[in-house]
Amino acid sequence: METLKRSTFKLLLYFKKNEPKKNGNVPVMGRITIDGTPKTFGTKLEIDPISWDLKHGRVLGKSSLALSTNQKLDKIRVRINKIYDDMLKDEGFATAQKVKLSFLGVGVMEDSLLKVFKKNNEDFEKMVAKGERSQSTYYKYKIVYNHLKEFITCRYYRDDMAFRELTCDFIREFDLFLRVDKGCTHNTVWVYTMPLYRVAEIAIKNGLIRRNPFEDYEISMKENDRSYLLKEQVETVLFQLVHSWRKQAHKQGTFSRRMVGVPRPPLWYQIHCILLNCISRTKGTLVGIGSPRGTLVYKFLVACFFGKAGV
16 A cells, blocks of 8 residues: 655555565565655555455455454554654654665664765775775875764764764864864865765765765865976976077087196086086076976976986
């Protein structure tokens, strides 16, 4: 029988004809549908399929067995309807999965935030063992789990939280906790929110929450100064390098002809001067002397020179 509730809630009791028992009876199943999402469960009851009333979802007849079975079916309907109504009253919404878990007697915190997060990490670890995921990503998930656990304990004085409490405000507070208490940079916070976002997606998929709390939370990666050179920049440096090398060689040749008897500076010092001159020429468009990227250019050119010279 189908029970309609506020156009979103349906309860259907039916028998599973493809799994008959040795005595010919079949198990009675239930299906809860809320907002188009169905979840099935077993009632631990069995009936003779011939005596089943498909229209009303009851057992036909007035035998003691029929009356007893129908009474149990009525109790299931009443209990599920009450669970649904209480969820709407207390939480403002209900999902098929939450109603099902509550009916089956699964603990109230069975769908809690940290429990789902921990289960996800355990599944991820198995994929790492198979080589399907990276160890570094798994390590990141473990760090975020520990930070989240500490955050809930310190801020809410609890061991865990229900998924309905995972709101945008909760995420913003966790963001602040990472920045202030853990000293995380902006980009680290961005990285650490990804595992929590993944857990929220799992909760939505399993019907634990209906709306993604990250919809009203915004964060993006900030671009830092690159620690590498673009192809065009390398070509610019090499062009200036060749020009400086030729000019310096010409000066040294003139110097040697005019200053006979004066020892020539060692090769490493000559290269050092040429490189600094090269970087100075590109200061306005590429790097500045003393900057991190300027230091990188210097090291790159030193490697090029000494590598080609065989020093």
